[in-house]
Amino acid sequence: MSASVGVIADADAVLQSAAAVYHRDARALAVIDELRTRLHEPLRLAIAGMVKAGKSTLLNAMLGEQIAPTDTGECTRVVTWYRYSATPTVTMHPHKGAPRRMPIRREHGRLVLSLDGLTADEVDWIDVGWPLEGLKSVILIDTPGIGSLSGDTSARTERFLTPETSPSAADAVVYLMRHVHGADVHFLEAFRDTAAGAAQSVCAVSVLSRADEIGSGRIDSLLSAGKVARRYENDGDLASLVLRVIPVAGLLAEGARTLRESEYIALRELAGLQRTDRERLLVSADRFVRPSETTTLSTDVREDLLTRFGIFGIRLATALIRGGARSSSALSEQMVQQSGLIELQEFVAAQFHTRAATLKARGVLLRLQQLLRDRPRDGLDEVHAGIERIEAGAHTLRELSLLAVARSNGLPISATDAEDAQRIVGADGTAVHLRLGLPEDAAGDLVGATVTKKIEHWRRTVQSPLTDRAAVGVCRVVLRSLDEIASEVGVGRSLRPAPDVMLAGGPGDGLGHHAAQQGEKHEGGLRGKKKRKRFAALPQRHPLG
Numbered sequence: 056m057s058a059s060v061g062v063i064a065d066a067d068a069v070l071q072s073a074a075a076v077y078h079r080d081a082r083a084l085a086v087i088d089e090l091r092t093r094l095h096e097p098l099r100l101a102i103a104g105m106v107k108a109g110k111s112t113l114l115n116a117m118l119g120e121q122i123a124p125t126d127t128g129e130c131t132r133v134v135t136w137y138r139y140s141a142t143p144t145v146t147m148h149p150h151k152g153a154p155r156r157m158p159i160r161r162e163h164g165r166l167v168l169s170l171d172g173l174t175a176d177e178v179d180w181i182d183v184g185w186p187l188e189g190l191k192s193v194i195l196i197d198t199p200g201i202g203s204l205s206g207d208t209s210a211r212t213e214r215f216l217t218p219e220t221s222p223s224a225a226d227a228v229v230y231l232m233r234h235v236h237g238a239d240v241h242f243l244e245a246f247r248d249t250a251a252g253a254a255q256s257v258c259a260v261s262v263l264s265r266a267d268e269i270g271s272g273r274i275d276s277l278l279s280a281g282k283v284a285r286r287y288e289n290d291g292d293l294a295s296l297v298l299r300v301i302p303v304a305g306l307l308a309e310g311a312r313t314l315r316e317s318e319y320i321a322l323r324e325l326a327g328l329q330r331t332d333r334e335r336l337l338v339s340a341d342r343f344v345r346p347s348e349t350t351t352l353s354t355d356v357r358e359d360l361l362t363r364f365g366i367f368g369i370r371l372a373t374a375l376i377r378g379g380a381r382s383s384s385a386l387s388e389q390m391v392q393q394s395g396l397i398e399l400q401e402f403v404a405a406q407f408h409t410r411a412a413t414l415k416a417r418g419v420l421l422r423l424q425q426l427l428r429d430r431p432r433d434g435l436d437e438v439h440a441g442i443e444r445i446e447a448g449a450h451t452l453r454e455l456s457l458l459a460v461a462r463s464n465g466l467p468i469s470a471t472d473a474e475d476a477q478r479i480v481g482a483d484g485t486a487v488h489l490r491l492g493l494p495e496d497a498a499g500d501l502v503g504a505t506v507t508k509k510i511e512h513w514r515r516t517v518q519s520p521l522t523d524r525a526a527v528g529v530c531r532v533v534l535r536s537l538d539e540i541a542s543e544v545g546v547g548r549s550l551r552p553a554p555d556v557m558l559a560g561g562p563g564d565g566l567g568h569h570a571a572q573q574g575e576k577h578e579g580g581l582r583g584k585k586k587r588k589r590f591a592a593l594p595q596r597h598p599l600g
């Protein structure tokens with residue numbers, strides 16, 4: 056049985072037994088019902104960051120469709136959900152009164168989200184259902200900027216993502232920033248410290264956004280952005296708050312994934328200009344849209360290109376066309392490649408999607424625990440026991456906690472072991488080869504030998520009298536991960552952890568109740584690898600097919 060099904064089914068069973076206890080309590084039942092729905096929905100991924108960080112643009116790039124409104128406007132100040140639906144729907148949820156179905160209006164492709172005469176402050180959230188493949192595996196949540204001058208807008212996002220009284224409504228966060236700002240660090244700390252707990256920091260990835268602007272739009276801007284990202288990742292306040300900082304040129308990615316044939320033709324004309332003419336025209340954004348005899352493209356056409364791709368995007372596109380991109384689809388693909396979007400999507404797939412079932416179950420159980428606290432009843436013992444059983448069996452959660460500790464306090468073991476431990480529990484992704492630090496196409500023999508060697512090493516460490524208690528806890532989590540890898544790749548029984556290690560485990564220290572462990576086995580692992588590939592290979596939409 057698939058792991059995801061296991062942990063989801065277990066959580067569902069706990070919710071059902073809670074529903075039986077609360078059968079006379081309509082409000083509690085409504086919450087439980089919502090939680091049961093949430094269990095079977097895709098992962099909720101929120102896009103957060105300051106105003107104009109490029110959130111809505113990146114969301115469009117991820118979906119391959121210009122759908123989310125960008126820039127300002129009342130509607131961009133409201134939390135908006137994008138989820139899969141066979142037909143387009145827009146539903147506005149005001150604070151007061153019933154949800155309202157809204158007519159669907161698009162301008163230049165983008166949705167025009169009307170608030171039906173209400174102000175942003177009067178609207179709780181907007182729910183957009185859209186028939187996009189990319190939304191089948193994830194719910195994307197566009198948020199208003201945090202730390203903005205408009206305190207209200209900021210407060211709305213913070214209430215949503217880091218509520219004081221309930222677990223966060225998002226399972227994971229992509230956090231955009233152009234520079235590291237005090238407000239960014241503050242937000243990420245708050246997200247880490249939500250009721251969802253420390254491991255949440257593992258569910259935040261940071262994007263160094265509008266990466267093309269970092270080197271003032273020079274063609275090597277993305278290289279500079281890469282260096283800045285590495286620096287942020289390795290030192291300072293961010294290191295313990297996010298797993299990775301990935302530079303992404305969102306506008307470039309959005310433009311590339313929605314590239315029109317007419318735009319390709321216009322860009323090809325620019326690429327065909329004589330070098331000096333071309334360089335003079337592209338020297339700056341101002342210069343590019345000034346009246347000019349050099350090109351037949353009207354200033355309107357040039358302004359549109361600038362809005363769609365930025366000056367960097369135009370420079371890059373002409374360079375790529377001169378380098379041999381001979382069709383709009385070839386150009387689109389190469390631009391996406393350069394934008395950093397693929398790296399982000401692969402990261403999200405490897406870190407969040409492969410852990411989706413656990414992350415969802417965990418969010419749901421936290422909310423349920425809160426309900427149990429708020430509305431105590433007799434007869435909830437079985438529900439409490441069910442929650443504990445799931446938590447004890449969810450090895451993925453311990454892996455996430457270990458990663459969080461490694462990021463914030465460091466692990467109480469040698470630096471080499473710490474690095475190996477983090478990789479094994481999934482710091483680079485949950486596919487087997489990534490956990491073992493092997494190339495993707497490593498031969499079966501090598502995989503088997505590597506697992507065996509690592510199990511021997513970690514078993515020796517855990518049994519050594521020199522290993523202190525804290526380190527033993529780490530070793531057990533690592534060994535349990537290795538055990539799962541071993542059974543996944545079919546390495547023999549002899550490699551299972553020694554009985555003393557198995558039995559020594561108690562809840563929360565790396566080895567829980569053995570029967571409960573079965574439920575979650577394999578989440579990530581090979582399955583994860585397949586999923587990752589599928590996600591990374593999201594079809595790029597070409598309006599021209």
Ligand SMILES: Nc1nc2c(ncn2[C@@H]2O[C@H](COP(=O)(O)OP(=O)(O)O)[C@@H](O)[C@H]2O)c(=O)[nH]1
Pocket residue numbers: 104105106107108109110111112113124125126127200264265266267268303304305306307362365
């Ligand atoms: N040059 C450049 N501009 C961008 C990029 N991403 C967004 N923008 C522009 O920045 C402005 C704000 O973008 P938007 O997505 O609405 O930001 P949000 O407020 O965070 O949702 C818009 O004018 C975008 O065209 C990018 O990667 N590069």
Ligand SMILES: [Mg+2]
Pocket residue numbers: 110111112124125126131197198199
């Ligand atoms: Mg926006």
